[in-house]
Amino acid sequence: MEKTCIDALPLTMNSSEKQETVCIFGTGDFGRSLGLKMLQCGYSVVFGSRNPQKTTLLPSGAEVLSYSEAAKKSGIIIIAIHREHYDFLTELTEVLNGKILVDISNNLKINQYPESNAEYLAHLVPGAHVVKAFNTISAWALQSGALDASRQVFVCGNDSKAKQRVMDIVRNLGLTPMDQGSLMAAKEIEKYPLQLFPMWRFPFYLSAVLCVFLFFYCVIRDVIYPYVYEKKDNTFRMAISIPNRIFPITALTLLALVYLPGVIAAILQLYRGTKYRRFPDWLDHWMLCRKQLGLVALGFAFLHVLYTLVIPIRYYVRWRLGNLTVTQVNLFLYIFFCS
Numbered sequence: 001m002e003k004t005c006i007d008a009l010p011l012t013m014n015s016s017e018k019q020e021t022v023c024i025f026g027t028g029d030f031g032r033s034l035g036l037k038m039l040q041c042g043y044s045v046v047f048g049s050r051n052p053q054k055t056t057l058l059p060s061g062a063e064v065l066s067y068s069e070a071a072k073k074s075g076i077i078i079i080a081i082h083r084e085h086y087d088f089l090t091e092l093t094e095v096l097n098g099k100i101l102v103d104i105s106n107n108l109k110i111n112q113y114p115e116s117n118a119e120y121l122a123h124l125v126p127g128a129h130v131v132k133a134f135n136t137i138s139a140w141a142l143q144s145g146a147l148d149a150s151r152q153v154f155v156c157g158n159d160s161k162a163k164q165r166v167m168d169i170v171r172n173l174g175l176t177p178m179d180q181g182s183l184m185a186a187k188e189i190e191k192y193p194l195q196l197f198p199m200w201r202f203p204f205y206l207s208a209v210l211c212v213f214l215f216f217y218c219v220i221r222d223v224i225y226p227y228v229y230e231k232k233d234n235t236f237r238m239a240i241s242i243p244n245r246i247f248p249i250t251a252l253t254l255l256a257l258v259y260l261p262g263v264i265a266a267i268l269q270l271y272r273g274t275k276y277r278r279f280p281d282w283l284d285h286w287m288l289c290r291k292q293l294g295l296v297a298l299g300f301a302f303l304h305v306l307y308t309l310v311i312p313i314r315y316y317v318r319w320r321l322g323n324l325t326v327t328q329v330n331l332f333l334y335i336f337f338c339s
């Protein structure tokens with residue numbers, strides 16, 4: 001299981017560090033957004049580009065040089081380039097020696113490459129201290145301010161001093177660094193942007209399968225069976241009664257699944273005679289999504305409450321309609337016989 005820790009904010013801001021020069025390689029979307037944010041926060045920014053003369057839309061106040069010239073200007077270089085184009089960095093190994101390289105890249109697919117992008121960068125430029133950061137922050141979020149986006153920046157790296165310097169920059173930009181440990185954690189960090197609702201998938205699929213199964217079971221039992229054997233039309237039940245039976249069953253089943261892994265884990269620990277051994281992956285994953293399972297169960301229970309409240313209202317409306325018909329018939333008979 002991954003370990004996270006929130007670093008305490010420094011009590012005093014080191015003003016000399018705010019004047020630090022930071023180099024950004026790449027003048028694309030992300031490089032420009034990060035550069036602008038850094039300038040706003042008091043850093044001086046030097047961009048490295050293939051075509052320093054032709055670059056447009058760069059934040060004013062930033063300098064643009066060739067990659068090798070820009071690298072000479074700062075000890076920290078943020079690589080705002082896609083991994084596929086990292087090759088040219090091998091030509092700069094000399095100038096990048098001993099510098100901090102911040103890898104911010106993401107991939108299009110999980111496990112697209114055998115090693116993480118950050119580890120690949122460290123392999124290309126062995127003399128540099130590679131730190132992974134910023135990959136979960138989008139260029140758009142940087143521009144629109146951190147308020148409406150995630151403020152967490154996951155940071156990892158093998159050199160603790162380099163990591164601290166990057167975390168200081170993160171803090172100065174108004175974001176929250178989360179130390180994730182060594183560069184080995186980069187693979188995990190690179191997965192975050194590609195995981196949509198990571199722990200919710202299993203509970204959603206499970207509840208969908210349960211609902212569909214129970215729905216067909218109830219339709220066969222309450223609609224098809226009476227129709228075939230008694231010629232009774234019960235299709236109206238499919239709207240309220242059958243869903244209202246499915247919701248509590250699903251809620252209770254999911255609730256049972258919230259408690260079950262804890263029991264299995266306890267039995268496993270008793271059987272193994274120790275609690276210091278890793279659980280199997282399936283159990284680990286199951287334990288981790290208990291909160292989500294519980295919340296989905298709560299959602300179904302809430303639907304059950306709503307539907308249960310709807311049923312008396314339906315009876316009341318039916319009673320009102322029935323009552324109205326009786327009144328009208330009485331009125332008709334009265335008029336008919338009295339005239």
Ligand SMILES: NC(=O)C1=CN([C@@H]2O[C@H](COP(=O)(O)OP(=O)(O)OC[C@H]3O[C@@H](n4cnc5c(N)ncnc54)[C@H](OP(=O)(O)O)[C@@H]3O)[C@@H](O)[C@H]2O)C=CC1
Pocket residue numbers: 025026027028029030031048049050051055079080081082083085104105106107134135136137138139140
């Ligand atoms: N956009 C986003 O919201 C986020 C992006 N990222 C990561 O940031 C990195 C950059 O993304 P983004 O700015 O969107 O990408 P862009 O395509 O907009 O920019 C990439 C830049 O890389 C430079 N580059 C260097 N070598 C090459 C080459 N051979 N071919 C093409 N470009 C080259 C170019 O700068 P120049 O022309 O000056 O040399 C180019 O502008 C990626 O790794 C991405 O995964 C991470 C989080 C969010």
Ligand SMILES: [Fe+3]
Pocket residue numbers: 248304
């Ligand atoms: Fe009930």
